[in-house]
Amino acid sequence: MxxxxxxxxxxxxxxxxxxxxxxxxxxxxxxxxxxxxxxxxxxxxxxxxxxxxxxxxxxxxxxxxxxxxxxxxxxxxxxxxxxxxxxxxxxxxxxxxxxxxxxxxxxxxxxxxxxxxxxxxxxxxxxxxxxxxxxPLWRLLGGQSGSISAYASLGRSHGFEFLVDDGLKRGFRAFKLRCWGDPAAHLDAYVKAREMVGPDVGLMADANSSWPVDQALTWSQRFADVGLDFLEEAIPVDSPVVAWTTLAGGAPMKIAGGENMLSEDMFEQALESGAYGVLQPDMCKWGGFSGAVPLAQRIVAKGIRFCPHMFSGAPGLLASGHLLAAANSPDGSLEYGIEYNPPRDDFMQREVKDGRIEIGEAPGLGLVMxxxxxxxxxxxxxxx
CATH class of the missing domain: 3.30.390.10 (Enolase-like, N-terminal domain)
Structure with missing residues (x-):
């Protein structure tokens, strides 16, 4: 049970x-x-x-x-x-x-x-x-600590500098930029971002399912010298399993995905495929707590990094934080859109400090709207 x-x-x-x-x-x-x-x-x-x-x-x-x-x-x-x-x-x-x-x-x-x-x-x-x-839900659902890691997620690659600079000042220790389409248009930004954050800060890429399946492995090699922690959704979620395993077998970084998986069967296939080094279910898309907590605990038990996807308002962000805490993931991190987002920021009573969010002891979500x-x-x- x-x-x-x-x-x-x-x-x-x-x-x-x-x-x-x-x-x-x-x-x-x-x-x-x-x-x-x-x-x-x-x-x-x-x-x-x-x-x-x-x-x-x-x-x-x-x-x-x-x-x-x-x-x-x-x-x-x-x-x-x-x-x-x-x-x-x-x-x-x-x-x-x-x-x-x-x-x-x-x-x-x-x-x-x-x-x-x-x-x-x-x-x-x-x-x-x-x-x-x-x-608090994180404790009710089996979590040992309400302190979670968060990484800064940017909705862009070009024009990222002021956002990364602000994120470093706020204590973020990992940043994700977008690279949809041909990476030739984005690679310079990643090189510059790596120079800005240094070798000890995480850097990730999100292609938003936009790379052609037959070019994804080749394109991933272009980031070999950047030192990416993971490459997210390089190809569409409904690509054949062999396409994902081929990409994972040859890419110079971990492969991430999961935000567009919408059933227990899809997640089961992902868990068994061996293609994913990082899984990122979005509990506001599928599962809520009832579906996502058992899934998160299975992800962690498999030794896969658990990084919930979240790019929306305050209830979703806090729920995802409780979910991450309940999973007791040793290397998990919550996606946090670094740009101002009124449905989230105008209602949140918590801040990111030193790259972490303290979910707190308030019962339930701990959110007052x-x-x-x-x-x-x-x-x-x-x-x-």
Missing amino acids: TAVESIESPIAVEAIEPFILRIPLDEPVKTPMGMVDSSVALLVRVTTTAGEEGWGEVWCNFPRFGAFHRAVIVKKVIEPFLKSRSFAGPHEAWRAMHAAANVLRLQSGETGPVSAAIAGVDIALWDIVGKRLNQ DPELIQRYRVPMPAY
Whole structure:
């Protein structure tokens, strides 16, 4: 029995309210997934019949308008189902949500939106249980310490200098830059970044699944002299297993991935393939605590480095921090977008110091949401 299965704390849901937050960016950012013109987040507040309240977050980064669709799934699909019955605990509710939504997922072809909606609600259910049992989730779920490592993640390669300089001053000991497309356009930036941070600070590359499968191994060799800790998502997640193992066998750095895996079967294949030196599930995309805690503990037991993916708001960031702490990973590190992100930074009560985040002893997620700030950034739910 896993840690999440062993905790029974009855769940009876009264209401679920989605909050879509959107803050336009002064300067849009180009990515392989499209132009990013705003900071977005989809938060969910779950209230039980006893008046308890918990917060979670649904992944909605791409496309930006996807937040509206996922909010409707939460309100029109997940809320009525959870209100219709009670559950022995969050894990039972998580399993039941997946089973009840399976036909919808198959008929619509929308595994991602359905999985993310369930994950966000699951996080909120666990927040409620942690508060009820008066324990921080990292400890309730088996963690030995609430102090976690964090690395600075940049959404760019060119124009990175001021961000790396600021990150070094804030105590970050590892940095990840993007290198989507032909690495010839990015390699100079990595050489310069290595010169800036020195030989003892971690440096990683994220290709956002943009490299051709038949060129990925050759392209990875171009970074041999930079000293990368890992290369993330060089090829698409649905590439044949042999493509991943070939890349891992010849690349001069560890291969990372996992943020776009959306089922237990996908993670099982990744764990057994031997291709990944680093695995990076995103608990707001798939799993919540109920799915991600057992997965994280399996990753660590396999000797694979566990670095949760996270590039969103405060509930998701804190949940991912609790997850990393619960995994007791000896070399794990949490992704932390170093650029200002209002849905995260305006609500967080914790800072990165010396490359670490202290999750703390507050029960549940330990997050207090400011209702005035929420209303400042909130946009209306779509009519349906």
